[in-house]
Structure formats: structure tokens, C-alpha cells
Amino acid sequence: MSEDFFENTRQIMTEVLHHQINDEQVKAFLHYTEVGYKKNGYLLPLFKHRKEYEGYSNSLIYDLKQPKLEAICAKYSQYKRHQEIKGKMAKYFEEVIFPKIKNFADRRQNVTGYHGLEHSESVGLRALDLAISLGYESKEDLVPVLLAAAIHDCARRDNSANYYHGPEAAEMPDVQRLLDDREFNLTTAQKESIKNAARVHTIAQPYDGNKYDYVQKCLCDADRIRLSWERGHNSKHFFTKLGDELGNMNPYLVDDYLHGWDYIMKKFSVKSLAGPLADKYAIVYNRNLGRKSMAFVSPHFRNKSYGKGKDGRY
Numbered sequence: 521m522s523e524d525f526f527e528n529t530r531q532i533m534t535e536v537l538h539h540q541i542n543d544e545q546v547k548a549f550l551h552y553t554e555v556g557y558k559k560n561g562y563l564l565p566l567f568k569h570r571k572e573y574e575g576y577s578n579s580l581i582y583d584l585k586q587p588k589l590e591a592i593c594a595k596y597s598q599y600k601r602h603q604e605i606k607g608k609m610a611k612y613f614e615e616v617i618f619p620k621i622k623n624f625a626d627r628r629q630n631v632t633g634y635h636g637l638e639h640s641e642s643v644g645l646r647a648l649d650l651a652i653s654l655g656y657e658s659k660e661d662l663v664p665v666l667l668a669a670a671i672h673d674c675a676r677r678d679n680s681a682n683y684y685h686g687p688e689a690a691e692m693p694d695v696q697r698l699l700d701d702r703e704f705n706l707t708t709a710q711k712e713s714i715k716n717a718a719r720v721h722t723i724a725q726p727y728d729g730n731k732y733d734y735v736q737k738c739l740c741d742a743d744r745i746r747l748s749w750e751r752g753h754n755s756k757h758f759f760t761k762l763g764d765e766l767g768n769m770n771p772y773l774v775d776d777y778l779h780g781w782d783y784i785m786k787k788f789s790v791k792s793l794a795g796p797l798a799d800k801y802a803i804v805y806n807r808n809l810g811r812k813s814m815a816f817v818s819p820h821f822r823n824k825s826y827g828k829g830k831d832g833r834y
Contacts, residue, residue: 529546529549530546533545544597601657602652602657603784605652605657605662606645606648606652606784607784607785607787607788607790608788609659609663609666610645610648610781610784610788610790611788611790612659612663612666613641613644613645613648613666613670614641614791614792614793615790617663617666617667618637618641618670618793620701620703621640621671621674621698622637623694624674624692624694624698628674628677629673629674629676629677631793631794632819633679633819634679634816635678635679636794637793637794638792638793638800639746640669640670640671640672640673640674641669641793641794642800643669643672643739643742643743644666644669644670644742645781645797646741646742646745646766647665647666647738647739647741647742648665648666649762649766650665650737650738650741650742650762650763651665651734651738653761653762654734654738656734661734663704663706664706664710664713664714664735665734665735665738665739667698667699667704667706667714668713668717668718668735668736668739669739669742671689671690671692671695671698671714671718672689672717672718672721672743673685673689674689674692674694674695675688675689675692683722683723685722686719686720686722687718687719689718690715690716690718690719695715695718696711699711710735713733713735713736714735716736717735717736717739717740718739720740721736721739722743724736724740724759725756725757726756726757726758726759727756729759732759737760738759738760738763741759741760741762741763741764741767742763744757744758744767745763745766745767746814746816748766748767748768749767749769749771749774749801749814750806750814750815750816751808751813752809753767753768755768770812771812771813771814772803774801774814775798775801775803778796778797778800778801779798781797782796782797782798799817800816800817801814801815801816801817802814802815802817
């Protein structure tokens, strides 16, 4: 970001609000305005932030009183903290968990493909978002969520509607050895929670939500979000508020969300399994839905002009 632009923004805010503006207030204001995002690329949104900063950009700066500025700053600080947690846990996911998973999963599960390891990777990152939104921020609480995502499809051999792959994964000796690894230091209850998440991820429903813990709810929602993007959304299938919101986003907000994760991965020097997340999806016209939706892009078509329009969108 240009220092001149930053200082000019501070000066304008100071003149309008008649008191000194600190760096955090300037950053917060820029983050929650279109001008800060579009012209300077200060921060990419992670999920619904575009709607939030559009609201601020539509109100004039002189309407922002001190309490509102403080509220923006508090939210900005939370956003930064969560971004730090996500970056560190994504790095742990890619550099510690997946090398162990690949030792046995790739005998069945390909790295790329609709239900490949790259799908498990994406589910894990979405589950991380969901767990943090529920208030789980410690490594001890987040590792089980990532492990559940990593193993949930490891018994799959293809993309057919195999409703037994979850229970099969939970009973694999390789999975048990993974969960017994001292690296993770899991309790017996955590191990059972992770295996149960794999068992029920295709069948668990919110109407009997009291049967499931946060690991199972986060995995179910994270796995179902992609189906919502592709086939249409139904709130009754989601356990969490954020899962429902992510599943209900229009394709262009989904594109922002995926680019937001790519930004975090790059910022924290995390190398994903099969390239940037945003490159794995295309925005297409879905005739069944009568509108645009997201479609998983086969590895065969990646890095090619897969129906891209003049605006760079698919």
C-alpha cells in the first residue's frame, strides 16, 4: 500500500472527526471500504467481509463516530488474530498431517480429483473456518478437526455414491496408527470423536444435532458446502451458522473466499497439495438451477481457458 495514500486517509479522517487517528483505525477503515480493497489490495476478504465493508463504504466517513471506529478496530483485531491462527494451522495441516496421510491414503485416494486428497485439504480449511467461528482457537482443539477432514474420504476408491466409505475409513488400521501418533497427543475421547466424524459425515443431520460434537459438525458442514455451491443450498442440512452462510454464497463471493484462502497460504508460505484453491473451481451456468454456480475443474482442464469470459471470470 502506498504510504502517501495511507497518510492521506489518516489526514482526511482526522479533519472530519476532529481528533487524532491512529494506525489501527486507518487500517480498519481501509479494510472495510471498497477503496482500500480494490485500489490498494490491502487485505483480501476471507468470507462475508465484502458485504460488511460495502456497508461501511456506502456510509460517508463523517458518519463514523468514535464508538463505531472502536468497534471496527476491535473487529479488525479479531480478524487479524483469526488470520494468524488459520495461517499457522494451515501450515501444520500441509506440512505435518498430510505427509502422514499420504503414506497410506494414496494407495486408494488420488491426490487430485473430485474426492482426492485435494478435496480433503479444502474440506479441512473450511472446517478450520467453522471451528474458529464456534470459538475454538487453540491448536489442541483445531488439530482433531483437521485430522477428521484428512481421513474422511481416505477409504474412497472412486466418486461413486459409496455410503460406507466413512465407516470404512474409521476402521482402517492405518487411521488408528495415525491417531495414535505421539505427534498429535490425542486423548481417547478425541480419537473416537475423529473416527465418529468420518463415520457420520454423509448421514448426520442437524435435527438430531445433540448427538454430535463440534468436530463432527464442522466436518459435516465443511464437506457439504461444496455441494451447496454446485447443486443449490438448503439451510436444513447445516449445523453451524457460518457453514450455512458459506454454503449460501453466490459464485462470485465463493471466488473471493477461495482467493482469500490462497492469500493466507501465500502469506504464511504454505504450499497446497495441488495448486491454488481458486484454480480448482469455475463459475458456470447451471441449467438445472437456472443460474450460475461453482463447478469443480478437472485437473485435465486446469491452467487452460476453461470457458473464461472477457472479465476473467468463468
